[in-house]
Amino acid sequence: MGEEEVSNYLTFLAVNRGVTASTQNLALCSIVFMYKHIFERELTLLTETVRAKAPSRVPTVLSNIEAMKIIGQLNTPYQLMFSLLYGCGLRKSELLRLRVKDIDFENHSIYIFRGKGAKDRVTLLPSSLISPLKEQILIAENVHQKDLAEGEGQTSLPSGLARKYPNAITEFKWQYLFPSTYRCPHPTDGYYCRHHLHQSSLSKALKYAVNKTKIRKHVTAHTFRHSFATQLLLNGADIRTVQELLGHTDLKTTQIYTHVIGQHSSGTLSPLDKPFNQKIL
Numbered sequence: 001m002g003e004e005e006v007s008n009y010l011t012f013l014a015v016n017r018g019v020t021a022s023t024q025n026l027a028l029c030s031i032v033f034m035y036k037h038i039f040e041r042e043l044t045l046l047t048e049t050v051r052a053k054a055p056s057r058v059p060t061v062l063s064n065i066e067a068m069k070i071i072g073q074l075n076t077p078y079q080l081m082f083s084l085l086y087g088c089g090l091r092k093s094e095l096l097r098l099r100v101k102d103i104d105f106e107n108h109s110i111y112i113f114r115g116k117g118a119k120d121r122v123t124l125l126p127s128s129l130i131s132p133l134k135e136q137i138l139i140a141e142n143v144h145q146k147d148l149a150e151g152e153g154q155t156s157l158p159s160g161l162a163r164k165y166p167n168a169i170t171e172f173k174w175q176y177l178f179p180s181t182y183r184c185p186h187p188t189d190g191y192y193c194r195h196h197l198h199q200s201s202l203s204k205a206l207k208y209a210v211n212k213t214k215i216r217k218h219v220t221a222h223t224f225r226h227s228f229a230t231q232l233l234l235n236g237a238d239i240r241t242v243q244e245l246l247g248h249t250d251l252k253t254t255q256i257y258t259h260v261i262g263q264h265s266s267g268t269l270s271p272l273d274k275p276f277n278q279k280i281l
Helices: 003-015 021-038 064-072 078-088 092-096 127-149 199-213 221-234 239-246 251-260 275-280
Strands: 109-112 121-124 179-185 192-196
Touching (some): 064 199, 078 127, 092 221, 199 221, 221 251, 239 251
Antiparallel strands (some): 179 192
């Protein structure tokens, strides 16, 4: 089978099966991988291939009261973790990969390295989180000192970096801000190390907190990042500043939040909210 058969199959998925764009893309990636690495040939898809369209969705956001209610139901260290998501606009993966060296108390900044798209950026550090963060750093240091006493103390570094900087692997500044409970083998380099908390623990803690608040919205860790952006815009922040803090390449991605808060309506009043209608009701 060649390009024509592959194109027909992808069109069949979109037209006859009605699959989502992500399902069709997954099928395409699998086929391209097979042809490239098993058959050792490149595929050039035909322009007539029908591609499934991804729906345009408006993100779910929390009000400030709702976000603080959920955060208030969380225990240590999850209360601090979700405070960082909401107060700094971090992605879940960026939060979990924070290291001690990434916190700049002097400039009230948090450095994000190798974020989405392998991009680095700097976001703001809320003053209210300085004290809890210093306490968390002490907790991480105690864990590190215990590891060193047991002849370990190695952190998980990107593949190859431990060989390039052999001393960094045991330095405290390179340790994760939220270390895992257990040590484990490095997935690629093989050495025994302490990774960060698993993302599943974050999801479990959030589900418990949301159920206690009885908030009926679909809330995920990423919802706090959406809420961070909308709250900045509601408080008068410039959209370019919000784009920079979120790490968006395209301003159009950031502009979706102006629709969430209703700025696209230019203050238009619903006919049901006119004073005459309210007197009747």
